[in-house]
Amino acid sequence: MTDVAAVEAAIADAHRSDWAAMLAATVRVARDLDLAEECVQEAYASAMKTWVSGGVPGNPAAWLTTTAKRRAIDAIRHDKAVRSRLPLLVEPEEALDEVTMDELTDGDAGDPGEALPDERLRLIFTCCHPALAQEAQVALTLRLVCGVPAPDIARAFLVSEPTMAARMTRAKKKISTARIPYRVPRPAELPDRLAAVLAVTHLLFTTGHTAPSGASLVRAELVDQAMHLARMLAKLMPGEAEVRGLHALLLVTDARRATRSDAEGRLVRLKDQDRSRWDRAALAEAHDMIVGCLRGGPPGRYLLQAAIASLYAEAPSYDQTDWPQIVALYDKLLEVWPSPVVELNRAVPLAMAAGPQTALAEIEKLERDGRLSGYQYLPAIKADLLSRLGRAGEAAAAYRQAFALAANEAERAFLAEQIADHAFSA
Amino acid sequence: MAQYAILIYARDSAHAPDATPEDTESCDRHSDELVESGSMVMAYALTPRDMATSIRGDILTDGPFVDSKEVVAGFYVIEAPDLDAALAIARTNPVVRDGGGVEIRPVHSSFVKREEQAAR
Numbered sequence: 088m089t090d091v092a093a094v095e096a097a098i099a100d101a102h103r104s105d106w107a108a109m110l111a112a113t114v115r116v117a118r119d120l121d122l123a124e125e126c127v128q129e130a131y132a133s134a135m136k137t138w139v140s141g142g143v144p145g146n147p148a149a150w151l152t153t154t155a156k157r158r159a160i161d162a163i164r165h166d167k168a169v170r171s172r173l174p175l176l177v178e179p180e181e182a183l184d185e186v187t188m189d190e191l192t193d194g195d196a197g198d199p200g201e202a203l204p205d206e207r208l209r210l211i212f213t214c215c216h217p218a219l220a221q222e223a224q225v226a227l228t229l230r231l232v233c234g235v236p237a238p239d240i241a242r243a244f245l246v247s248e249p250t251m252a253a254r255m256t257r258a259k260k261k262i263s264t265a266r267i268p269y270r271v272p273r274p275a276e277l278p279d280r281l282a283a284v285l286a287v288t289h290l291l292f293t294t295g296h297t298a299p300s301g302a303s304l305v306r307a308e309l310v311d312q313a314m315h316l317a318r319m320l321a322k323l324m325p326g327e328a329e330v331r332g333l334h335a336l337l338l339v340t341d342a343r344r345a346t347r348s349d350a351e352g353r354l355v356r357l358k359d360q361d362r363s364r365w366d367r368a369a370l371a372e373a374h375d376m377i378v379g380c381l382r383g384g385p386p387g388r389y390l391l392q393a394a395i396a397s398l399y400a401e402a403p404s405y406d407q408t409d410w411p412q413i414v415a416l417y418d419k420l421l422e423v424w425p426s427p428v429v430e431l432n433r434a435v436p437l438a439m440a441a442g443p444q445t446a447l448a449e450i451e452k453l454e455r456d457g458r459l460s461g462y463q464y465l466p467a468i469k470a471d472l473l474s475r476l477g478r479a480g481e482a483a484a485a486y487r488q489a490f491a492l493a494a495n496e497a498e499r500a501f502l503a504e505q506i507a508d509h510a511f512s513a
Numbered sequence: 514m515a516q517y518a519i520l521i522y523a524r525d526s527a528h529a530p531d532a533t534p535e536d537t538e539s540c541d542r543h544s545d546e547l548v549e550s551g552s553m554v555m556a557y558a559l560t561p562r563d564m565a566t567s568i569r570g571d572i573l574t575d576g577p578f579v580d581s582k583e584v585v586a587g588f589y590v591i592e593a594p595d596l597d598a599a600l601a602i603a604r605t606n607p608v609v610r611d612g613g614g615v616e617i618r619p620v621h622s623s624f625v626k627r628e629e630q631a632a633r
Contacts, residue, residue, distance in 0.1 A: 176595050216596075218596060218600070265596045265617075265619045266515050266594075267597075268597055
C-alpha cells in the first residue's frame with residue numbers, strides 16, 4: 088500500500104503539468120472532445136485506486152495517457168452505435184508534418200527532435216477558434232486545456248452550472264458540425280489565430296487579477312491558470328515574440344500580486360505598494376524576456392504593455408519612475424493598438440512627466456469622445472488629477488461617478504474612502 | 514468534404530429586374546471563379562428588397578422579414594473540407610469589402626428539383 092496522501096500529491100502534480108498533453112493525445116485516438124475528456128477523467132479516477140494498491144508508477148503521466156487512450160479505444164470498439172458522437176476533424180497522421188514547428192517559429196526552433204507541432208497546440212487553437220464566441224473560447228480552454236472542472240469555471244465567471252454546461256456543449260457541437268479543424272493554423276492564418284489565443288489567455292488573467300465583481304480582488308485560480316497557459320504557449324512557440332510578450336506581461340503584473348491589496352482586502356495604489364514585497368525573480372525573468380524580444384524586431388501590443396509594466400516595476404520608488412520613457416512606450420503602443428483605454432492609461436505617466444493639467448486636458452478630450460462612457464477608470468483617473476490640482480469638490484464628484492460604475496468590492500471601498508476625503512476637504 | 518451555405522448580406526441586391534450586365538458584373542465574376550475552382554454547388558441571386566413580401570402570423574407586409582440595414586441579397590452553397598477552408602472562400606466575396614458581409618452556415622440537407630421534373 089502506498090500512502091494515500093502521496094498518491095493524491097502525484098495525481099495533483101500530473102493534473103497540473105500534464106492534463107493538456109494527455110487530453111490532446113487522447114483526442115487523437117477518440118476523435119471526439121467529449122469522449123476524450125471522459126476517458127482522461129476516468130484515467131485519473133482509476134489511478135487513485137491502482138496507485139494506492141500498486142504504487143505510483145515511474146512515469147505517472149505516461150501511465151495516465153496510456154490508460155486514457157486505451158479507454159477511448161475500448162469505448163469506440165464497444166458502443167460505436169450507441170453514443171451520440173461529435174466527431175472531430177482530426178487530420179490523419181501522415182499529414183502531421185504539413186505544418187512543422189520550424190514554420191511556426193520562423194525556423195529558429197533549433198531542436199530537430201521537436202520538429203512536430205505539439206498536440207497541445209492543436210487543442211489550444213481549436214478551443215480558441217475565432218468562429219466560437221469568446222466566452223465559449225474561454226470556457227473550452229479552461230476545461231480542455233487547463234483541466235479546470237466545469238463547476239469551478241461557472242463559479243469563476245459568475246454563471247450557473249447549467250448555463251456554463253450549455254455554453255460548452257453548444258461550442259463542442261459547433262466544432263463538430265461546422266467542421267472546425269483540429270490543427271495548428273497554416274502560417275498565413277497564424278497571426279490572426281494566435282491573436283485569439285493570446286486574447287483568451289489575457290482575459291483569463293485579467294478576470295482573475297481584477298475580478299469584475301465579487302469580494303476578492305484576485306481570483307487566484309484563474310491567474311494561476313493563465314500563467315500556466317502563457318508559460319506553455321511560450322514553450323511551444325518559442326519564436327513568437329508576442330507570446331513571450333504576453334508571458335512577460337503576466338509575470339510583471341502578477342509579481343505585484345501580494346501588495347495589490349492590504350490585509351483587510353482593501354485596494355492599495357501602485358504608489359503606495361511595498362516594493363520590497365514584489366517578486367523580484369519574476370520581474371527579472373520578465374525583464375530578460377522583454378529585452379530579448381525588443382531586439383528581435385518591431386514590438387507588438389503585448390510586448391509593449393510588458394515593457395511599460397516592467398519599467399514601472401523597475402523604479403526604486405514611484406517618484407523615481409522614468410515617466411518620459413513610459414509615455415514614449417505608450418505612444419508606440421498607440422501606434423500598434425489604437426484604443427481609447429490605452430489613451431486613458433497614458434494620461435497617468437503623462438501627468439507625472441508633463442503635469443496634471445496636461446493630462447487632464449487629454450482626459451477631457453477622451454470624455455467628449457464618448458467611447459469610454461461607462462468605463463469606471465476614466466472618472467477615477469480624472470478624479471485623481473483634479474485632486475492633485477487642488478480641485479477637491481470636482482474630484483469628489485468624479486470619484487462618485489467612478490463609484491457608481493465599479494462592481495469590484497475592494498475597488499468600491501477604495502473609491503468610497505476617496506469620496507469621503509475629498510468631500511470633506513472641499 | 515462538407516457543404517456550406519453562404520448568405521450574402523448587402524444594402525440591397527444588385528440583381529434588379531432591369532439590371533444591366535454592368536450592374537451585376539462583380540457578382541457574376543466572383544460566381545464564375547467559384548464555379549471554375551470546382552467549389553460551387555449551387556447559387557441563387559435574389560431580386561432587391563422592394564420585391565420582397567413577408568408573412569408573420571396573419572400579417573402580410575411589403576419588404577424583407579427582418580427590418581435592417583442589410584438584406585439577404587443572395588445565397589450559394591460551396592463544398593469545402595473544413596470551416597477554415599470555407600471561411601477562406603467566403604472571404605473572397607466582393608461584398609465583404611463593399612460594406613456588406615457574408616454568413617457561413619453548414620448545410621444539414623438539401624433538395625433541388627431536377628430539371629426534367631421541373632419541365633413536366
